Amino acid sequence: MPYLPAGFPDGAWLPDVVVELGEQFAAHGFELSLVGGPVRDLFLGRTSPDLDFTTDATPDEIIATVHGWADAHWDIGRDFGTIGIRRGDDTIEVTTYRAEAYDLTSRKPQVHFGRDLGDDLVRRDFTVNAMALRLPSLELVDPHGGVRDLVAKRLRTPATAEESFSDDPLRMMRAARFASQLGLEVTDDVREAMTAMSARLEIVSAERVREELVKLICGQYPRRGVDLLVETGLADVVLPEIPALRLTDDEHRRHKDVYQHSLQVLEQAADLETDAEGPVPGPDFVLRFAALMHDVGKPKTRRFESGGGVSFRHHDVVGAKLTRKRMQALRFDKESIRAVSRLVELHMRFYGYGEAGWTDSAVRRYVTDAGDQLERLHRLTRSDVTTRNRRKAARLDHAYDDLEERIAVLAEQEELAKIRPHLDGEQIMAVLDVPPGPTVGKAYRFLLDHRMEHGPIPEDDAVELLRSWWSEQAT
Incomplete structure (x- = not known):
């Protein structure tokens, strides 16, 4: 027993x-x-x-x-x-x-x-x-x-902090990880040593650093861990894109800097994770890391407009590239890199839905582009609303509720997760009497675009549509 x-x-x-x-x-x-x-x-x-x-x-x-x-x-x-x-x-x-x-x-x-x-x-x-x-x-x-230290929620080293971190510089990452996992506060001497010795982390393998980072992001208090990395300079070695956010005001001046906004999005995303039976069981590293990294493209895309405002056009695309590069440097697996960078790339796609409305075609493309990351994208998009304007926050929340309802209706009608062209490659070759090659690919994309725009049609209509397209290609 x-x-x-x-x-x-x-x-x-x-x-x-x-x-x-x-x-x-x-x-x-x-x-x-x-x-x-x-x-x-x-x-x-x-x-x-x-x-x-x-x-x-x-x-x-x-x-x-x-x-x-x-x-x-x-x-x-x-x-x-x-x-x-x-x-x-x-x-x-x-x-x-x-x-x-x-x-x-x-x-x-x-x-x-x-x-x-x-x-x-x-x-x-x-x-x-x-x-x-x-x-x-x-x-x-x-x-x-x-x-005593555990009761006091205090993080100290048995030997001097300098000796401990010299023995293994990864311990500085562990300090931030324990701040995240256990809510412990580092003592002044530990913080000072981390700051003075942060560059020593460069000698530690990317794989070991990555494992500590994952544990930190998945901790109960991830904001504390990230803050400690940034304040001590360790983030300049591990995730330099994050401290760079402190220099960037957002376009609505809702926060002192984009850094604080990103930390809030991280916390809100963690709050939207599900239990083990739900679609995004927590702690979910992919969702949380995408939340932290979603705006890292802003420093490179910041532009001062003539009216005095600030814009960050295409920061989603730039951020996805930066995220992919950073995760590759940390030796993440290909699937995690794909998932996180895709979420970063798509995190702005929803905006404008509430004002302009979307066609069924736009909803289909949203679901198709998100693919297996749709449930995480729902949560990331909702988490990205940090405005203090309650009316605006409520409007965005209702708009996303509406989008999810439309996705559910279309999904029931059309199996959105399995959207394919009206005809497959074999059928295309049979109708057009052509061998495998570029022509089949062009025809496939044409039928897929039509499927996205207009929804499913009967097979006979699809054959006539393809023949009509083919005749236009020959003229």
């Missing part, structure tokens, strides 16, 4: 495997402690999905200790002292006491194994993660006041 360590809040429990593994190591004469995030989460009244352990045993000794007890093990992290273990449904990692440090030019940490739990804890990133539970006794080891 699960264990509830003494002194922890209700809801904090440990699976059987934790104590069983401690007993296994003790029987072989080795120390073992649950460490880091899982211990922190116990104080937050929740169970961590990850089980991380530290020990004085070397990787070879770890393997020998769990031999016959574990169902499987793997040593892909052996160079860093980590051995993966599976027992039943539990997957855990055991790491030899260690210390890591970067030199000034390397992207890879230098690893040194140790034999003392205290030395291991002092090298960890923050005090709230520098706590351990000795096993199997469940004795709490908290030499740096992690519990």
Whole structure:
């Protein structure tokens, strides 16, 4: 049965495997402690999905200790002292006491194994993660006041902040991530070190930075995390497009700068996420990141008009290109890049609907262009309304309600998500008696445009329409 360590809040429990593994190591004469995030989460009244352990045993000794007890093990992290273990449904990692440090030019940490739990804890990133539970006794080891800091919602480093961030510059990103996930405030010395050492983040691989960024954006308080990145200069390294927004007034002067507007859109988009059964289960990185990046094209497209106003024509298209380039630099997968950049490109498409109204053709194109991002586009567009003018906000909200209703009606009538030309390629070649080639492509696009403009028509009418178009091409 699960264990509830003494002194922890209700809801904090440990699976059987934790104590069983401690007993296994003790029987072989080795120390073992649950460490880091899982211990922190116990104080937050929740169970961590990850089980991380530290020990004085070397990787070879770890393997020998769990031999016959574990169902499987793997040593892909052996160079860093980590051995993966599976027992039943539990997957855990055991790491030899260690210390890591970067030199000034390397992207890879230098690893040194140790034999003392205290030395291991002092090298960890923050005090709230520098706590351990000795096993199997469940004795709490908290030499740096992690519990006090967690209660005070304070983020400190066990060693000096400069030493900690020099050992691993990615920890500066983690500070912003914990501000987002846990609502923690960094101490003055941590903030000062992050600001002074922000350029050191450049030596960390894009993949590691990306993973921290995703966790930050998906946190409970993403605005806090982004703000900390910008205020310390880390965003100049990771997302330079975001601090650039602080220099750009929006065209309606509703905000001090577009930066604050973008943070508000990010928060509002997160509020519109659904539960697991809905179309956009939260936290949804694609929606949130598109909300943050949706206006990054404005600095490059800002123009001062003769009447004293400011315009940002085509900032949606420019922003999509900048977003795609930034996500490629951070080594995001192609699907995420496609989805986020598409949302950024389409986020202005709705505007004008309320005043001018849209034809059925325009509604079809809106749905078709959004494709599988339609539900996210609905939420991004609604989130982009941050005006303090209640009448205008209500008008835009009602207009989008109307658009969604029209989409629903057309979708029921025409299967909007599956819009295709009246005839497929094989039918086109048969009607025109032509082989595969450019002509078929032109005919396909003509029929698709007609479908968008006029809706579905019977197949016989489509054949006559195609023949008429073809005769015009020959003249």
